[in-house]
Amino acid sequence: MSFLYKMLRKKNITLNGKKADGKEKLGKDDTISVYFSDETFEKFANKHVKAASTEDVDVLSEFENAYKKYQNIDIIYEDDHILLVNKPAGILSQKADKNDVSMNEWLIGYLLSTGLISQDSLATFRPSVCNRLDRNTSGILICSKSLCGAQKMAEILKDRSLHKYYRTIVIGSMNEDASISGYLYKDEKRNTVKLFDKIPKGKNIKESDFSQIRTSYQIINKGTYSGNNEKILLTELEVLLHTGKTHQIRAHLSSIGHPIIGDSKYGNSKVNGLIKKEFGLKYQLLHAYRLEFPQIDGELSHLSGKTIVANVPSLYNKIEDKIF
Incomplete structure (x- = not known):
């Protein structure tokens, strides 16, 4: 928040192409643009995603180890945007504790190992599990590979049309x-x-x-x-x-x-x-x-x-x- 206020003061945030002070009320079709340097972007990306820098060996090995641990996961559908797996009972969909190994880590490990994503791409989008199953409930788990896939799956899960x-x-x-x-x-x-x-x-x-x-x-x-x-x-x-x-x-x-x-x-x-x-x-x-x-x-x-x-x-x- 402090960063955004600083950007407003420096006139690096515009509303519909004009400089803004942050007090405006937004309307339909308004466009907000934020301008910052590549260096600032990389700083935020590395801070929040911990994937693109060479210092993050532990994070990357976590994905690799998860993929090796659950190598026999059955992928039942895959395209450019989503991945559907048949999750066995006994595996977490998402971490409950920082030391857990879940399908989220397996997913990134799988995508990295197959070359479908790179370390650098994790700085802008992190693939993830879209729905949750209890640890001991087996069956179809929906995973996003792209931002488009994540957004569409979130939409049809929320409106219950899936x-x-x-x-x-x-x-x-x-x-x-x-x-x-x-x-x-x-x-x-x-x-x-x-x-x-x-x-x-x-x-x-x-x-x-x-x-x-x-x-x-x-x-x-x-x-x-x-x-x-x-x-x-x-x-x-x-x-x-x-x-x-x-x-x-x-x-x-x-x-x-x-x-x-x-x-x-x-x-x-x-x-x-x-x-x-x-x-x-x-x-x-x-x-x-x-x-x-x-x-x-x-x-x-x-x-x-x-x-x-x-x-x-x-x-x-x-x-x-x-x-x-």
């Missing part, structure tokens, strides 16, 4: 397809969420802390798991995520009495124990299975109406075959 479908197996026998809605509250300290039919009333309640959510599901299969002399009814679902909030699918299905198998936060510990003993499932069995793109104009118009599918993991297949 349809995201998940596959999962839940406890209990479900009899009909349905759409469910409610309000979600996130407990940051416990990293869990609570669901409500409507926003609760109270002196300390802030409406802004509650997000409206909607989830639809369609029944794919119904079956029975027999283990430890017990018969457990299970249902396989395809879930359409209308809104994308933390743990939405997991908490929403649990709230109607049909938790996902393997889910330690919102699930049934007894059933999870039986499934884990036989199949080795240690996390929620939830897979981002399919993307359906809307009509898109411009440079990414080739994605219009395209459907992308990510095969379910082998463990999912194993459980699915046994039960259904």
Whole structure:
């Protein structure tokens, strides 16, 4: 901010081609231009991106190591602007801690190793993951390779015109397809969420802390798991995520009495124990299975109406075959 004020004082910022003092109110189609030297640009680029200078060996090796660590990531679609991968369970989409290794680092490592980007290009644009999946949720992860790709993916994710479908197996026998809605509250300290039919009333309640959510599901299969002399009814679902909030699918299905198998936060510990003993499932069995793109104009118009599918993991297949 201090830099910008300094630039205003030095008359290096113009509004519609005329010198500005920063007190103007902007209107539609106004154009702001900022003039500064190459030296100043490089200073800011290196400070914020840490990629173009020779001093940043540690940062670059982080990308390289991430790519080597996750070399078997399945790329299911790629063009000049975006990359879609089938993320395995157990890998973070983005860092939660500075020492984490996530798909973000893998992405840059992959693009650097294949020559699709250079160290210098990282000073002006850094490719990144566009959507988030929980660490133990597998499936389609959208990554941007270009600024155009990042902007368009952000747009269709925000306006919800990109349809995201998940596959999962839940406890209990479900009899009909349905759409469910409610309000979600996130407990940051416990990293869990609570669901409500409507926003609760109270002196300390802030409406802004509650997000409206909607989830639809369609029944794919119904079956029975027999283990430890017990018969457990299970249902396989395809879930359409209308809104994308933390743990939405997991908490929403649990709230109607049909938790996902393997889910330690919102699930049934007894059933999870039986499934884990036989199949080795240690996390929620939830897979981002399919993307359906809307009509898109411009440079990414080739994605219009395209459907992308990510095969379910082998463990999912194993459980699915046994039960259904």
